[in-house]
Amino acid sequence: MEIGFDYTRSLGPVLSRFMTALAERRILGCRGSDGRVHAPPLEYDPVTYAPLTELVEVGPAGTVVTWTWLDRPLDGQPLDRPFGWALIRLDGADTAMLHAVDAGTKDQMRTGMRVQVRWAPEPVGHIRDVACFEPIGGAAPASPRSGVDPVTMVTTPIHLRYRHTTSIEESRYLRGLAEGKLIGQRCPACGKVYVPPRGACPTCGVPTVDDVELPDRGTVTTFCVVNVPFPGQRIPPPYVVAYVLLDGADIPMQHLILGCRPDEVRMGMRVAAVWRPREQWGTTPQNIDHFQPSGEPDAPFDSYAQHL
């Protein structure tokens, strides 16, 4: 599963000037309370914690303070071929900046080596405007430019991949769905039936073990009408999302109620599952497309009052 989000952040006065300068192909540091110049700049002094405001230009070349070598770069890193990570003390600065060094091979890297910035082709006012650093010896870095509007925001896309593992209980439930069954489990301590089954009974804290097959019909305990459109929405609003308490279960499951007008859905309404065509079934909750009214008389409030 991949999750991602484009984080958009506002910049304070110090980082705004730093990012604006990057867009101009210049690197700014700041002068600390002890006279040291920090590049990249700090918003607050590392010794006195006072706000720092005096920015000074540094670089574009510097000296490697420490380094390592990465043979297999990871997603999102500055280079997609083997490169060095380094802390680089830029000329005019007293503390160091973390970045990548495009040195070609590891034997080119050493503490004390001289490097210079390589600018991204189209600077926008982001730390990635520094594409990487490179050993000094080739062409000089691209010249600064002017006329850049102040940069006040940065956007950084963050993408992570996860492999989710199903628990033993969840596996039974998913395998049951692939056969058109709803498999819950009963708590050995309090007797409550959970569907989908959980790793432990949330009331007693003990694992549930006994399988219980449940019917695919139940009672709407509570519901809401979705009126808000959002990206990825499958059904045009308005539509109803409800808690459905399957007959014999002690915990309701959330599902869609279709097959009637939203304003007809009510607490106590009896509903039945509408399964997708059998050839589309898999080990997934999506086998049940939605629930729809079963036509039975409404369940009395007392029959589900304990499950709200």
Next chain:
Amino acid sequence: MIDVAVVGFAQSPCLPSAGTTSGVELLVPVFQEVLASTGLAKQDIDFWCSGSSDYLAGRAFSFVNAVDAIGAYPPVAESHVEMDAAWALYEAYVKLLTGEARTALVYGFGKSSAGQLRRVLALQLDPYLHAPLWPDSVSIAALQARAGLDAGRYTEREMAEVAARSRTAALGNPKAQVSGTDTADDLLAAPYVADPLRAHDCAPVGDGAAAVVLAAGDEARRLRARPAWITGFAHNVDSPALGVRDLTSVPSASAAATAAGLRGDEVDAVELHAPFSHQEILLATALGLGDAVRVNPSGGVLCGNPMFSAGLSRIGLAAEHVMSGRADRVAGHATSGPALQQNLVCVMEGA
């Protein structure tokens, strides 16, 4: 002044892959073990506090799922930190000091294997200047390791000797993920993972959970013949700006040790949270540990580093030395952040 002690500890085995991101499957047996060891039932716990991370789980509010493992009915008093559970232990310690609770159960859990841990950990860095470059946690540790080598703080052989000693010690620890009889020479023959770090210099990626029970005053005396009384507990943090720090020293660890009253020549055993071999050497210096101190008798986190519970386990393991009578005065240490940025020290005594 209320006295607070560790009275119980349990941890799951550290495995390359175990359980789900909810933590429930790992926590249920750990809770049963730690409660049984103290004779307490869940109703006897006044305060629950946990440490875990949504970034490890890949889900928002993932710690809420783990509350299933408690069986939180009737409702419980509960809190959470998005940090190693050693910091949750600190919160619970303060809670007991206020007198608002007499017992607390603190737990940590994490499924490091669900994502790419060294990449996920880049997101603990500042989001403007560092995280957008995706500097992975192993590479950052390697920058620190080389700075220490260049400064003459240690050699690659001394780093390998830390790993070899840890692996040998872990032969006696059934919860360890890695153990073995390799010598430093054997280990030095391996290739670099991130020069100057080899695989043995880096904690393995593993999944696990742990729990510690705290009790105050007479309640602690009732539960244990020999509680591990907390005599000092402090945590400090260094600058998030990597390039500003002198990576060859650990001022925040020294400050925490001083604040916790740790005397490095007066403790019998210390469990250090050093996910990279060179960090054990830097920490021993920062904490002023004497030569007679037993460091990481468990094998340390180089032999099993389940994220978000490993720091808590350092304190639990150290406390076990006191509770069992093997030691009179011990310390547990936990770290968080890049290259030992945050450090916590808990000093415990038998009487």
